[in-house]
Amino acid sequence: MEIAHGIHAIPAHTGPLSSPFVPQVYLAVGGEGVLIDSGYGDEQSASAIIDYVNCFPGLRLSYIVITHAHPDHINGSARLREITGAKIVMHSAEQSNITADKEVGEGDIISLNGIDLEVVHTPGHSPGHICLYMRKDRVMFSGDHVIGLGTTAIHPPLGDMAQYIDSLRKLLTYDIELIFPGHGTPIRKPSRKLEELINHRLEREAQIIDRLHQGKATIKELAFEIYPELTGFLYEVAKGQVYAHLIKLENEGKVCSQIRGNIIRYELVPQRERHA
Template sequence: MSSTITPIEVGDQGNVVYLVVAQRAVFIDSGHDVDGEVDLLIREWIKAGRPEITEIILTHRHHDHVGGAEKLADATGGLIVCAPLEKCSIEEAIRGASVDRVVKDGELLDLGGVTLEYVHAPGHTMGSLCVFHHDERVLFTGDTILGGSPTTVIPGQGDMSDYLDTLRKLLTFDLSMVAPGHGPIIVDPRRNIETLIEHRLKRETQIFELVCEGFVSIDGLMLKIYPRLDTNLRRNGKMQIEAHLLKLESDGKVEVNEDGRYTPK
């Protein structure tokens, strides 16, 4: 049995929603809560011959991935699914709608000769979910891996240690390509994931060394590491420094006092 994978680009943040069609079909993510975007997804579904949509799989809670879920579910009859840890946040994000089913790590979904596997992928958010297409060996990653830029590990929503563990876990899959939630398809997944791990570990070492040299505050580290970032990127940069410091703290390498000053331990 063959399947088709249709990437559908929506919105102005380069979001990519995927329609995977075999005997039955799924959407992976749902774009924003914007009628025009959902209409575009529905048009692609109609163009594909209105296959039975079993599930609308939400990779994580952010509005650009879940906003259209309810309208898409109403139009296609698909069930809204996500990882257990993300359920509450998603239900908050798509006010009034409910998640129909939560999926286990390693759980399989048979689309009629084509098998998808749910892969829990904590890091960007704690309930992030990837989907592995066994037959094509494609991994759909939401924001866990982006095409063209590193993702953000969001303090309070995600965790840097878990993110690194997730990347190491994804290396154990025999992947032909990564289909991210933003940006282009990644055709050399192994090298890409290894580079992401290296990049994070280098940044962690750099931050630890700077703390040892006396850079005690997040703002001070920010100016040293990202002196030229524009305002939007500064927000992300700051979150990354904080996420690394939280990891260094939980690894017992640094400590933080009541004024938010970091020192080596």
């Protein structure tokens, strides 16, 4: 489906995630084609993408740019590279058993035949996560840094809450009309969305501090207090988010931890004892 001039979204329907959370693969079409992310690694996913690309007779697929190396974004790339000869492009800090043909960093421009993608390093969801900016169209491909529905998961140790919040603030400095996220539909009011996400994290942080004040001390207790509605897998994700916040607070000197048995217990550092 063409979602903006020369930009197509190819949703991946084959994996475990159901609509509206399926990963979105984007195809930018100029004189050559560039894929942004690659979906799952199964044959059906790859052929759906190839079939889509083949709707443009003679279009050469030159690059597959990976926003980050999570399975629903990178796993399709090896098969697609084999079929098309496209080069896999990834940030140098991202780790995967699929090797990149070209490593990029902050500010690099992936340029070919009418398409310019600026690399914006946005660590947080993963260390080498990148967003891709098309300056003249004011479009940002955001991978999992900003998703269409809800908020992204930050899983320590590779996920980092402080970096994630900084990376959200970083996107606010770009002139963006539309965000094309790695999951969900396009985001039409980017700065409002970014501000909401930042505020949401800061509110969670304030809630954690508040519960620590009340004597809650473990990740389990805090997650149960803050996300009482969640169960199962989502509760596990929520515990990861709480842990990510606690690491941030500990690095800022606001919280300290002690391991007792195999349980980590947290408490607030009294204001007067904080450094800096």
